[in-house]
Amino acid sequence: MKYQSLAIAVLFMATTGVSLAQKTPTTVIEDFKISATTQQGKQYPQVNSEGRVRVQITAPEALKVQLDIGAVKYDLKKDDKGVWTGESAPQDEGFHYYQLNIDGASVPDPGSMYYYGASRWGSGIEVPAKDQDFYALKNVTHGEVREQIYFSKSNNNMRRCFVYTPPGYNKDNKRYPVLYLQHGSGENETGWSGQGHANLIMDNLIAEGKTTPFIIVMDNGTWTPPAQSAPVSQADRAKGNWPPKGWADAFAKTLLEDIIPMVDSNYRTLADQSHRAMAGLSMGGMQTRVIxxxxxxxxxxxxMFSGGSINLDDIKTAPAFKEKTKLLFVSYGSRELDNRRDVLRxxxxxxxxxxxxxxxxxxxxxSPLTAHEWQTWRRSLHAFAPLIFK
Amino acid sequence: MKYQSLAIAVLFMATTGVSLAQKTPTTVIEDFKISATTQQGKQYPQVNSEGRVRVQITAPEALKVQLDIGAVKYDLKKDDKGVWTGESAPQDEGFHYYQLNIDGASVPDPGSMYYYGASRWGSGIEVPAKDQDFYALKNVTHGEVREQIYFSKSNNNMRRCFVYTPPGYNKDNKRYPVLYLQHGSGENETGWSGQGHANLIMDNLIAEGKTTPFIIVMDNGTWTPPAQSAPVSQADRAKGNWPPKGWADAFAKTLLEDIIPMVDSNYRTLADQSHRAMAGLSMGGMQTRVIxxxxxxxxxxxxMFSGGSINLDDIKTAPAFKEKTKLLFVSYGSRELDNRRDVLRxxxxxxxxxxxxxxxxxxxxxSPLTAHEWQTWRRSLHAFAPLIFK
Incomplete structure (x- = not known):
């Protein structure tokens, strides 16, 4: 349970699942292929047309090996050479965090590439989606993702963000609008380009003439909840008693006092309200709401992607929001909406x-048939980008 | 053995070590600290003042857990809660690849950050060096590391490189010299900025006025040796019969026909011979030599960093090299030189x-007291950069 509650946004989800040990189902379609997130040269992990994830690892002296994905642990089977193999139940299309469990040790799969989520660098797996074309790597003109290191006065430390500049930025002298795009709880500034493919989504949209080219700034909005004497109840969340008042203030200060001035100074931005957007997923969506x-x-x-919504009461206390905001975009995965309706005002x-x-x-x-996961957020960015800066 | 022979440059090293299982030594100085390469929020791996690496992992049902570093496997000890802890012999200053072994399964340490080397994404550990200041993250003006995706005509595929642009590049309109900087065997285009800290080395040198600012291009020069019926003998290597003739041609073609034109088109470069450098480590140094x-x-x-040298015979067959080359820089780690003298012409x-x-x-x-590892190459870049483009 701990693993799932970290993998998803701990702040805003009312998770009720229980981590179950479970036998591999008996009917499995044998059309597994190496995943896009498998390390080059490795044969596993693989995914089949049902979305099952199959892993394999050599562990001759191990007593028990499990695949831990989607809050369920699946037993692997050992052959006579000490090689363990097994697969999960079908997973939703898109990207999922997972790990292996070897005799009680939770470890990354040595076959996968690694991503930051669930508050750790660890394994991720791509289950091919029917609509994967919109974030595919294509022979179009590509923008850049730049690692930007800068000093933050408000935190008195060095920070890092990633900045997407659109194709053409290096060759023209134009100024561009900017989207500040935030990750979720337990993730960091690498999420949107790593597992989110924000750069490829933009490159493809721009190549098709479907969006105004703009800069995207992806920084670290990590917020650590204060220690609680008791778990926060769903009723408390529904009443708006969680997160505590002021929870987004630290990142708001960093964003307004450090990040935006640094970006406007280092990049050819259109540095006014009408050319500035903010969006985020889960916790990042809630930060977007508050800020x-x-x-x-x-x-x-x-x-706001899977990160709550804004209602009429909110507007009453922020009348300038109504006057100044050109577009509010709210999205969810279809599989998460029912679970969350009661906790989101x-x-x-x-x-x-x-x-x-x-x-x-x-x-x-x-987003059809996806939950609180990256496919929802990739699709959300893909739907949001064409609507802004017009 | 396999692990070490991948971790170091398989092409050019005559490795003779044997992987030994070994008890933890009895006298260990208890001043371990969390490493710079430990994941944020994790307590292990740690390193002490002797350079010993201590790891810890919870694996209650495991029978045997080992730390595998520097071609030696160290047994960990289990406590009554199922937590395994143990440490290595003292390691050289700098960065090392390593892994854990849990009941026969070789896996990344869930506590470390991950790096591409030894032909896999896996664990790395930083042993603090006395001279670590030259690649420390400081409050100076920083350049950027940009992920650049481009189409390669000569390979008919999409490729990726990383491009370092120096501080100021975004604000001025100057043109800059370019260094093409290559990784070693079993590594990729992420190595020089990830474990090599090439960007921080440059940012610090530039802040101190010790080098001409220049662009660095870090691409993927992976070359897969043809399958051999028998291992290549040291005598064969000494005779220059390995690698086979033409081995560097594919990357030479990619570099000359794709990478350099792409860089000269996308960046403000000084696009002539006198403002262009090439360097590399191990296999990348040998590629630099040939190209x-x-x-x-x-x-x-x-x-050429730990990648052979050029002798008078080479110059006889390439007279223009003598006439046109403004500087040849050759470096090694002190601990690797004796082992390699006989195989390097x-x-x-x-x-x-x-x-x-x-x-x-x-x-x-x-490089004093370092072997065929990243500290040698960080120091080599730090020594090389101030000597070029003057």
Whole structure:
């Protein structure tokens, strides 16, 4: 359970699953292929057309080896050479964190590439999606993802972010709008380009003429909840008593006082409200909500991906948000919406429709058949990008 | 043995060590600290003042857990809670690849960050060096490391490289010289910025006014040796019969036909011979040797770090190299030199002195108390950079 509750956004999910040890199902379609996230030269992990993940590891002296994915542990079987193999139940399309368990030790799969999520660098697996073309690596002109190291006055330390500059940025002299794009809880500034493929999504959209080219800034918005004497109940969350007041202030300060001035100084940006957007997933969406409601003269476009919604009460306390915001975009995965409706101050779709009626341009998007995972957020960015800076 | 022979440059090293299982030594100085390469929030791996690496992992049902580093396996000890702990013999200063072995399974340490080397993404550990200041993250103006995706005509595929642009590149309109800097066998285009800290080495040198600012291009020069019916003998290597003729041609073609034109088109480069350098470590140094000897009108500065040397015979067959090359830099770690002298067509120091006498400006550098590892190569870049583009 710990693994899942870290892998998903601990803050905002009401998780109720239990981690079960489970036998491999008997009917498995034998069309497994090496995954896009398998290390070059390795044969496993593999994925089949059902979305089952098959792993293999040599561990001749081990007594028990399991694949731990989606909060379920699947037993592997050992052959006479000491090679363990086994697969999971079908997984949703897209990207999932996972790990192996060898005689009680939770370790990364030596066959996979590694990603930061669930508050650790560890294994990830790509289950091919029917719509994977929109984030595929294609022979189009590509932008760059730049590692930017800078000093933060408000934190008195060195920080790092990644900055996507669109194709053409190096050859022209134009100024560009900027989207500040945040990861979820337990993730970091590498998530949106690593597992999110934000750069490829943009390169493909731009090549097709479907979006205004813009800069994307991906920084680290990690927030550590204060130690709690008791777990925060769902009722408390529903009442808005969690997270505690002021929880997003530290990142708001870093963003407004350090990140935005640094970006406007180092890049050819259009440095005004109408050319600045903020979006995020899960915790990053909640940070986007708090920060943009409080700073409507800074951001014109707002994206909340699986990160709550904004309702009429919120607007009453932030009238300038209504006046200044050019678009509010709210999205969810279809598989997560039912679980979350009660903890998010109302149904996000209903909230979004109320805002539309109140004169705030809003857009609601549902990612089909995905949960609180990266495929939802890749699709959300793909739907959001064409709507902004027009 | 396999692990070590991959970790070091399989092509050019005559390795003779044997992987030994070994008890933890009895006298260990108890001043272990979390390593710079330990994941944030994790307590292990740690390193002490002797350079011992201590790892810890919970594996309650495991029968045997080992730390595998520097071609030696060290047994860990289990406590009554199922937590295994143990440490290695003292390691050289700098960066080392390693892994854990749990009941026969070789896996990454879940506590470490991951690096590409030994032909896999896996664990690495930083043993603090007395001279670590030259690659420390400091509050100076930093350049950027940019992920550049491009189409390669000569390979008919998409490729990726990393491009370091120096501080100021985004704010001025100057053109800059370019160093093409290659990794070793079993490594890739991430090595020089990941474990090599090439960007921090440059940022610090530039902040101190010790080097001309220049662009660094780090691409993937992976070369897979053809299958051999028998291992290549040391005598064969000494005779120059290995690697086979033409082994560096594929990367030479990619570099000359794809990478250099792409860089000169996308970046503000000084696109002539006198502002172009090539260097590399181990296999990358040997590639540098072959490519620069064959293309003296393309490169003016040449760096070979633990990658052989150039002798008078080489110059006889490449007279333009003597005429056009402004500097040849050759370096080794002090701990690797004795082992390698016989396989490298003569003592690299003697070769370098002969070239100096023959009128080719050369520089020979020895990294104190390091072997065929990254600390040698970090120091080599730090010594090489101030000597070029002057």
């Amino acid at each position: 943009t409601l409080a700073n409507p003269t800074i951001f014109a476009y707002v994206g 109302g149904d996000p779709k209903v909230n979004t429709e109320s805002l539309n009626q109140a004169g705030i341009k809003t857009h609601f998007y549902i | 620069t000897l064959a293309n003296p009108t393309i490169f003016a500065y040449v760096g 003569g003592d690299p120091k003697v070769n370098t002195e002969s070239l100096n006498q023959a009128g080719i400006k050369t520089h020979f550098y020895i």
